[in-house]
Amino acid sequence: MTYLRGFLPWIAYGAVAWASWQWAALLALVLGSVLLFMDRADGWSPSLRVLEYGSLVFFAGITVLAFFRPDSGLRVYDGALSSGWLALVTWGSMAVRRPFTLAIARRKAPPEVWRTRLFLRINYVLTAAWAASFTFAAAGQALVTAYGLGLTGMICIHVSTFVVPLRFTASYPERARARFLEKAGGHPYVQEARPA
Secondary structure, eight states, rough: HHHHHHHHHHHHEEEEHTTTHHHHHHHHHHHHHHHHHHHTTOOOOOOHHHHHHHHHHHHHHHHHHHHHHHGGGGGHHHHHHHHHHHHHHHHHHHHHHHHHHHHHHHHHHHGGGEEETTHHHHHHHHHHHHHHHHHHHHHHHHHHTTTOOHHHHHHHHHHHHHHHHHHHHHHHHHHHHHHHHHHTOOOOOOOBOOOO
């Protein structure tokens, strides 16, 4: 559930957009704002909330567009636009050395591992997996829409966009830790990395 929490605005938007583009965008914007406010109230640093701030920017823009231009031709591409924006945010989070998964992983990991090379490397790999998934989804959704390949294809792409990286996220950290311990001769010595 921890990984899905940051995507709740996107899930809400996807669930409601078929009925009302405008209200789906507004709902996602409000939900994203509430989640970010809750994180701030809990003391979580805003510097790692790249996904949350990126979501707010997207939904603010879509809300304005949807209410002022409800007949916009972009509406039919909202799935591809959503995935494309998520791809930009996730790739961008790596570019600014704040992989979006760090904020999520820090909720579960003890503070003493937050700056270790292994912890940072795992999060770069996980973020890259999510970014690749969103990139492929954006391309696939754009093609499905452009060629009118139907709702089934769109749903399959949308579901796999989250299922594949979620499964990878569930299994990769343990495999990476096991490989690290094997190379370290079974000693849990972890070298500290430079601050992210």
